[in-house]
Amino acid sequence: MALDTLTAHTPLTQLNEDEQLFRSTVRQFSRQTIAPLVRQMDDEQHFAPELIADLFSLGLMGIEIPEEYGGAGGSFFESILAVEEISAIDPSVGVLVDVQNTLCVNALLKWGTAEQKKSYLPRMATHAVAAYALSEASSGSDAFALQTRARKQGEEYILDGRKLWITNSHEAEFFIVFATVNPEAGYKGITAFLVEKEFPGFTVGKKEDKLGIRASSTCELILDECRIPAANVLGEEGKGYKIAIETLNEGRIGIGAQMLGLAQGAWNCAAKYALERKQFGKPIAEFQAVQFSLAEMATEIEATRLLVYNAARLKDAKLDFVREAAMAKYFASQVAERVASQAVEIYGGYGFVKDYPVEKFYRDAKIGKIYEGTSNMQLATIGKLVLKHFS
Numbered sequence: 285m286a287l288d289t290l291t292a293h294t295p296l297t298q299l300n301e302d303e304q305l306f307r308s309t310v311r312q313f314s315r316q317t318i319a320p321l322v323r324q325m326d327d328e329q330h331f332a333p334e335l336i337a338d339l340f341s342l343g344l345m346g347i348e349i350p351e352e353y354g355g356a357g358g359s360f361f362e363s364i365l366a367v368e369e370i371s372a373i374d375p376s377v378g379v380l381v382d383v384q385n386t387l388c389v390n391a392l393l394k395w396g397t398a399e400q401k402k403s404y405l406p407r408m409a410t411h412a413v414a415a416y417a418l419s420e421a422s423s424g425s426d427a428f429a430l431q432t433r434a435r436k437q438g439e440e441y442i443l444d445g446r447k448l449w450i451t452n453s454h455e456a457e458f459f460i461v462f463a464t465v466n467p468e469a470g471y472k473g474i475t476a477f478l479v480e481k482e483f484p485g486f487t488v489g490k491k492e493d494k495l496g497i498r499a500s501s502t503c504e505l506i507l508d509e510c511r512i513p514a515a516n517v518l519g520e521e522g523k524g525y526k527i528a529i530e531t532l533n534e535g536r537i538g539i540g541a542q543m544l545g546l547a548q549g550a551w552n553c554a555a556k557y558a559l560e561r562k563q564f565g566k567p568i569a570e571f572q573a574v575q576f577s578l579a580e581m582a583t584e585i586e587a588t589r590l591l592v593y594n595a596a597r598l599k600d601a602k603l604d605f606v607r608e609a610a611m612a613k614y615f616a617s618q619v620a621e622r623v624a625s626q627a628v629e630i631y632g633g634y635g636f637v638k639d640y641p642v643e644k645f646y647r648d649a650k651i652g653k654i655y656e657g658t659s660n661m662q663l664a665t666i667g668k669l670v671l672k673h674f675s
């Protein structure tokens with residue numbers, strides 16, 4: 285959709301027929317299939333394998349993969365809708381779908397060679413979970429200070445180093461791994477590689493024991509003389525920084541959607557509870573203080589939805605979206621934390637225990653301000669862009 289084909293008066297939250305159908309399918313699936321698994325997956329820090337199979341069979345792991353590769357041929361906006369709806373039930377499942385679609389599929393579609401697309405996209409559409417490995421122990425916000433080394437040797441690259449905090453790594457069949465071919469060249473040495481789980485010298489290490497999104501695996505990756513065919517360079521040697529920047533710009537909208545869904549999920553629980561819970565002889569929803577709290581939360585959620593949808597629709601329209609994506613992620617993570625916290629309070633003591641769902645939403649919300657660029661890094665991007673365009 286190019287700028288000249290946009291209709292001037294379409295409300296941002298208005299969904300077309302395909303989008304409506306898609307959203308209601310994902311919503312129904314989340315409520316029927318994911319909801320019964322949430323508590324156990326969180327307690328055990330384990331993603332139910334049958335759920336991954338269901339996500340693939342519904343087409344939710346290859347939303348934007350073109351039909352010729354076996355994907356759903358959908359839009360980026362649909363990926364955002366899926367992450368939102370799933371995260372309203374379980375943000376851990378939301379992030380698995382998010383990393384697959386908004387980071388890994390996107391990177392392959394944009395930077396993959398014809399052979400790489402032919403080899404990886406059909407697998408990603410049907411059974412292969414992917415992960416995105418940029419961060420290391422000593423390089424997080426300063427991602428391009430990474431130390432994982434890549435040396436070319438004949439028709440292969442040899443990778444040595446460790447990655448930390450890699451989402452999906454327990455389930456993933458392959459990884460987009462960033463390494464430097466020349467540390468002296470700074471960001472210009474950074475190169476992206478497609479690394480298969482089975483490649484010699486590659487190991488998935490320790491799984492983190494986390495505060496929130498506990499069903500989502502977060503592991504260390506160990507690359508010890510890991511041999512990778514030269515044909516598995518994604519994009520060009522030395523252009524990995526561009527891939528990282530561009531995919532993370534898009535990925536941020538996905539985290540915004542995860543936090544939006546989380547806030548909506550917590551609100552839904554709080555509203556239902558407030559209508560049912562009686563104190564002083566009437567539902568607590570009839571007390572103005574509780575109603576105002578729910579009204580304020582609903583307003584913040586709506587504002588978040590506008591930011592997230594606008595950023596996603598800008599991306600689909602091939603318009604600039606970097607500022608809007610950073611704002612969406614920054615704001616959504618704030619709203620998610622505030623709304624989940626308020627939801628706990630509306631539940632009173634029941635909000636503080638694991639038998640009710642809001643305690644988990646509160647724990648899950650914290651990650652929104654940390655991964656795919658901390659809130660400070662979002663503010664740095666927003667600050668730079670708003671001042672650049674100010675005159």
Ligand SMILES: Cc1cc2nc3c(=O)[nH]c(=O)nc-3n(C[C@H](O)[C@H](O)[C@H](O)COP(=O)(O)OP(=O)(O)OC[C@H]3O[C@@H](n4cnc5c(N)ncnc54)[C@H](O)[C@@H]3O)c2cc1C
Pocket residue numbers: 383416417418419421422423424425426448449450451452494502651654655656657658659660661
């Ligand atoms: C559950 C989880 C899942 C993750 N998944 C992935 C993944 O799949 N792939 C991946 O590559 N990474 C992943 N990460 C890593 C994540 O992206 C980093 O943790 C994040 O970018 C922050 O880096 P850091 O932890 O090193 O913090 P640091 O960069 O050390 O930051 C610490 C603090 O300093 C602040 N700070 C740092 N630099 C500045 C600055 N210039 N100005 C102002 N403040 C600054 C930060 O805002 C933060 O508050 C994940 C992390 C977690 C916890």
